[in-house]
Amino acid sequence: MRRNGATEPARPPAAPPTVFVVDDDSDLRDALSGLLRSVDLPCLSFGSVTDFLAAPRPPDGGCLVVDVRLPGVSGLDFQDQMSALGIDLPIILMTGHGDIPMSVRAMKAGAVDFLAKPFREQDLLDAIAAALARDSHQRSAHAALDGLKGDYATLTPREREVMAHVTAGLLNKQVAGNLGLSEITVKIHRGQVMRKMKARSLADLVRSAEALGISPGRDRPGASSLSPRRSPRMEGEPPA
Numbered sequence: 001m002r003r004n005g006a007t008e009p010a011r012p013p014a015a016p017p018t019v020f021v022v023d024d025d026s027d028l029r030d031a032l033s034g035l036l037r038s039v040d041l042p043c044l045s046f047g048s049v050t051d052f053l054a055a056p057r058p059p060d061g062g063c064l065v066v067d068v069r070l071p072g073v074s075g076l077d078f079q080d081q082m083s084a085l086g087i088d089l090p091i092i093l094m095t096g097h098g099d100i101p102m103s104v105r106a107m108k109a110g111a112v113d114f115l116a117k118p119f120r121e122q123d124l125l126d127a128i129a130a131a132l133a134r135d136s137h138q139r140s141a142h143a144a145l146d147g148l149k150g151d152y153a154t155l156t157p158r159e160r161e162v163m164a165h166v167t168a169g170l171l172n173k174q175v176a177g178n179l180g181l182s183e184i185t186v187k188i189h190r191g192q193v194m195r196k197m198k199a200r201s202l203a204d205l206v207r208s209a210e211a212l213g214i215s216p217g218r219d220r221p222g223a224s225s226l227s228p229r230r231s232p233r234m235e236g237e238p239p240a
Contacts, residue, residue: 017132018062020089021045022052022078024070032065035121041128049073053085061089061139063112063131065124068095068102076102079109088138090131094119148208154196160214162189163197167209 019041021032029045036043042062046052048071068075075093082091093106096117103114112134113127155163158179165175172190176183199205209215 015058015060016040016042017060017135018042018044018058019065019128019132020052020057020062021065022047022049022070022075023065023067023094024048025067032124035124036128039125047071049075049078061132061135063128063135064089064091065128066091066093068093068106069097076106076109079106079111090134090138092124092127092131094124145211148197148211151197151208152212152214155193159189159193159196162186163193163205163209164214166190166193166202167206168215 019036021029021036021043023029023032023045024047026047029047033043033045042058044055044057046055049066050072066075066078070078073081075095079091079093082089090112091110092113092115093111094115094117095102098114098116106114112131115123115127152160161179162175165178166172170178172183172186175181175190176186179186181189193199194205197205197208199208
């Protein structure tokens with residue numbers, strides 16, 4: 001790629017996601033590792049949740065395949081603790097001693113699948129494919145939100161106020177009355193907001209505000225509710 005006449009170095013291709021297998025049965029771990037590598041999926045296996053947590057994890061995402069019955073922390077308890085541990089990987093649970101209440105608990109907690117041993121290799125591969133697709137979607141959503149937060153950080157405090165009011169459905173005249181500005185000043189700030197937030201339409205801006213949790217009175221941490229109406233004036237003009 002060329003920019004300003006210079007050639008930028010090509011970005012290295014993204015590393016494939018990793019499948020993390022946690023099972024205290026070493027023979028099963030070896031079998032699953034071999035199966036996954038046969039379809040070109042990197043795999044790291046562990047005998048317990050403690051071993052998994054102690055090991056460094058690649059940053060390129062993936063999914064977990066975890067046995068329900070494990071020494072120490074069980075697979076179901078680990079699933080319950082994942083959010084608090086900061087682990088945002090889709091999980092597939094497997095067990096040779098499962099029952100319906102156990103599978104319902106796992107699925108309600110967000111498991112991609114609950115496999116009863118022995119399971120078909122294709123069933124596991126299908127579940128892993130679904131888990132990796134979910135992980136990819138989650139990462140894309142996180143990246144998009146990070147981009148929005150970066151754009152929002154470029155707004156001035158006044159532009160943030162205008163964005164909160166405009167995306168709440170107020171007309172420029174109403175925004176001007178609430179913030180004590182002239183209508184033309186609001187229009188200028190609104191144009192700056194649209195440009196900085198890369199919004200092509202008001203609908204785009206509203207979606208960005210919803211994703212960021214912005215509303216009037218919440219355009220910045222600790223902000224109060226809508227300001228009392230004041231007479232419009234040009235920004236920078238001394239009060240009457």
